[in-house]
Amino acid sequence: MFKNLLLATDGSEHSLRAAERAIDLANLTEGASIELVYVVDGSMSKSDVLQYGDSDSASKKREEILSVFKDKIEGAGIPVKVSILHGNPAETIINYTNRNDFDCLVVGSRGRSKVQTMILGSVSHKVMKHVNIPVLMVK
Amino acid sequence: MSLTQKWKTEWFGNIRGDILAGVVVALALIPEAIAFSIIAGVDPMVGLYASFCICVVIAFIGGRPGMISAATGAMALLMITLVADHGLEYLLAATILTGVIQLLFGIFKLASFMKFIPRSVMIGFVNALAILIFTAQLQHFVGETWIMYSLVALTLAIIYILPRFTKAVPSTLVAIIVVTAIAVIMNAGVRTVGDMGNLTQTLPIFALPNIPLTFETLMIILPYSLALAIVGLLESLLTASIVDDMTDTESDKNKESRGQGIANMITGCFGGMAGCAMIGQSVINVKSGGRGRLSTLVAGMFLMVLIVLLGNVVVQIPMAALAGVMIMVSIGTFDWSSLRNIHKVPRSDATVMVVTVGTVVYTHDLSKGVLAGVVLSAIFFAIKISKVKVESVLESKSSKIYYVKGQLFFASVTDFVASFDFNDNVEQVIIDVSGAHLWDDSAVGAMDKVQWKFEQKGIIVKVRGLDKESSHLMDKIGGLSKASGH
Numbered sequence: 086m087f088k089n090l091l092l093a094t095d096g097s098e099h100s101l102r103a104a105e106r107a108i109d110l111a112n113l114t115e116g117a118s119i120e121l122v123y124v125v126d127g128s129m130s131k132s133d134v135l136q137y138g139d140s141d142s143a144s145k146k147r148e149e150i151l152s153v154f155k156d157k158i159e160g161a162g163i164p165v166k167v168s169i170l171h172g173n174p175a176e177t178i179i180n181y182t183n184r185n186d187f188d189c190l191v192v193g194s195r196g197r198s199k200v201q202t203m204i205l206g207s208v209s210h211k212v213m214k215h216v217n218i219p220v221l222m223v224k
Numbered sequence: 225m226s227l228t229q230k231w232k233t234e235w236f237g238n239i240r241g242d243i244l245a246g247v248v249v250a251l252a253l254i255p256e257a258i259a260f261s262i263i264a265g266v267d268p269m270v271g272l273y274a275s276f277c278i279c280v281v282i283a284f285i286g287g288r289p290g291m292i293s294a295a296t297g298a299m300a301l302l303m304i305t306l307v308a309d310h311g312l313e314y315l316l317a318a319t320i321l322t323g324v325i326q327l328l329f330g331i332f333k334l335a336s337f338m339k340f341i342p343r344s345v346m347i348g349f350v351n352a353l354a355i356l357i358f359t360a361q362l363q364h365f366v367g368e369t370w371i372m373y374s375l376v377a378l379t380l381a382i383i384y385i386l387p388r389f390t391k392a393v394p395s396t397l398v399a400i401i402v403v404t405a406i407a408v409i410m411n412a413g414v415r416t417v418g419d420m421g422n423l424t425q426t427l428p429i430f431a432l433p434n435i436p437l438t439f440e441t442l443m444i445i446l447p448y449s450l451a452l453a454i455v456g457l458l459e460s461l462l463t464a465s466i467v468d469d470m471t472d473t474e475s476d477k478n479k480e481s482r483g484q485g486i487a488n489m490i491t492g493c494f495g496g497m498a499g500c501a502m503i504g505q506s507v508i509n510v511k512s513g514g515r516g517r518l519s520t521l522v523a524g525m526f527l528m529v530l531i532v533l534l535g536n537v538v539v540q541i542p543m544a545a546l547a548g549v550m551i552m553v554s555i556g557t558f559d560w561s562s563l564r565n566i567h568k569v570p571r572s573d574a575t576v577m578v579v580t581v582g583t584v585v586y587t588h589d590l591s592k593g594v595l596a597g598v599v600l601s602a603i604f605f606a607i608k609i610s611k612v613k614v615e616s617v618l619e620s621k622s623s624k625i626y627y628v629k630g631q632l633f634f635a636s637v638t639d640f641v642a643s644f645d646f647n648d649n650v651e652q653v654i655i656d657v658s659g660a661h662l663w664d665d666s667a668v669g670a671m672d673k674v675q676w677k678f679e680q681k682g683i684i685v686k687v688r689g690l691d692k693e694s695s696h697l698m699d700k701i702g703g704l705s706k707a708s709g710h
């Protein structure tokens with residue numbers, strides 16, 4: 086049913102659950118593949134560069150975080166591609182989803198804390214509203 | 225990519241986004257430039273001229289397109305005592321000298337030396353900066369009425385709540401306009417920017433600082449210029465890395481150092497105070513869609529246009545609004561993730577961070593904090609690396625082997641020598657140093673000392689497993705001490 090899946094992740098343990106569901110979904114269709122997308126926003130750039138020294142080491146660290154997801158999907162025998170994008174998380178995910186040819190988007194429901202969600206709004210909520218394809222939100 | 229092509233993309237690759245972002249940044253720069261001037265103890269024009277000059281110059285010669293440089297809090301905080309003791313003209317001279325030092329840094333490609341500053345020191349630097357910007361606002365609250373407090377609260381409320389509903393206009397600008405309007409309409413009688421100093425609606429003019437050109441003058445400004453140059457480059461290169469990361473592109477750090485230097489030299493000649501790259505404004509610029517050099521140029525030009533056209537409105541901005549904006553700036557500057565992770569990072573790193581912050585808050589000098597942090601990190605590093613492991617194995621009844629593992633240098637030799645048993649009842653001792661490295665003459669001296677102590681007891685000593693560099697060092701230094709009769 087869904088051949089090209091897009092899995093949006095924030096690298097958190099919670100979004101690992103979304104990855105498991107994406108694998109379940111991919112297993113339903115012969116030859117399905119998953120693209121893993123991770124968005125780096127401005128404040129994350131600042132704290133990551135501070136913590137890891139420069140942009141290159143920060144990028145390397147992010148790939149390490151994502152390798153957990155990548156290994157999990159590959160381990161289930163599903164082809165996976167990893168994309169790291171930069172910008173506002175919700176907007177970037179929405180644009181990336183709508184500009185490319187995906188059949189379904191899988192997102193976790195929660196990464197931000199309650200306070201952050203109150204001020205910034207929920208990323209998954211915004212994404213649900215604006216993408217043009219079916220969305221699976223994993224609670 | 226050819227040079228002209230590169231030039232074209234850097235300038236005109238993103239015209240619409242750059243112009244829009246530049247306008248947003250200019251609006252956000254004005255309150256900050258005024259507030260930082262007030263921190264430094266000079267007229268608001270000094271910070272505004274600096275922001276204009278630095279932005280425009282950096283747009284052309286900076287190494288990181290899309291980065292915003294202007295008058296900053298980090299630099300303003302370093303100038304306070306110079307301005308208080310000697311006045312504005314000395315500050316302008318110090319600004320020019322700062323530029324010269326930074327230019328030399330760039331020419332001699334010293335930007336790579338910044339890697340010697342540990343990350344925990346950089347995090348401490350940023351956090352200390354945030355704390356100092358915050359505490360610099362407290363003076364505006366002294367002896368004020370509840371009207372002023374509520375205006376500050378209103379400013380902060382608008383800044384943080386408005387983005388929930390619209391991101392089309394910068395919330396700080398709306399906050400300033402609303403609070404200024406309220407203060408003017410209610411005739412609230414609160415202190416305004418106009419009360420803090422003069423604001424002239426004229427373009428900056430070229431003038432060399434009016435100071436005696438003597439050795440004594442140089443000695444007054446040099447320490448300030450050195451601190452300004454280092455702190456400026458530190459924040460600029462850090463910001464460049466952050467912009468690199470946000471835009472997923474690379475930048476020329478040495479070119480940026482030279483650019484910062486030239487920008488400060490020119491700024492000093494046009495009546496502006498020393499500045500550097502701004503983390504907050506650069507993030508705003510990139511988030512608003514700015515990528516190229518045009519965004520920086522527009523920010524600087526539009527800032528000056530606004531001051532010339534709206535100077536008489538700007539003086540009516542209440543200090544309460546500015547203080548509110550600065551509190552937001554300090555909250556945004558602080559690296560909150562470092563507090564969340566403080567229990568996760570190694571204890572020595574956390575200590576370095578806290579000591580850096582503590583030193584800055586105590587001395588009000590960011591460069592002293594960085595120095596303290598670097599020295600402490602070096603000490604921790606020496607302690608960590610100076611752990612030498614010596615294990616002994618009895619090979620036969622009369623022969624013992626010592627396996628040495630670790631780095632032998634001045635800090636580790638005492639432990640090294642103490643781990644041998646010189647009163648052993650053996651005929652021969654073999655010291656295996658294949659897992660060790662000798663770094664300096666203390667190490668060679670310690671090896672000699674161990675051999676000599678054993679020999680005094682009539683025990684034969686053999687050293688094996690010296691690596692090439694270590695044995696070279698032994699030959700060079702050890703040979704001499706042997707010859708002199710040890």
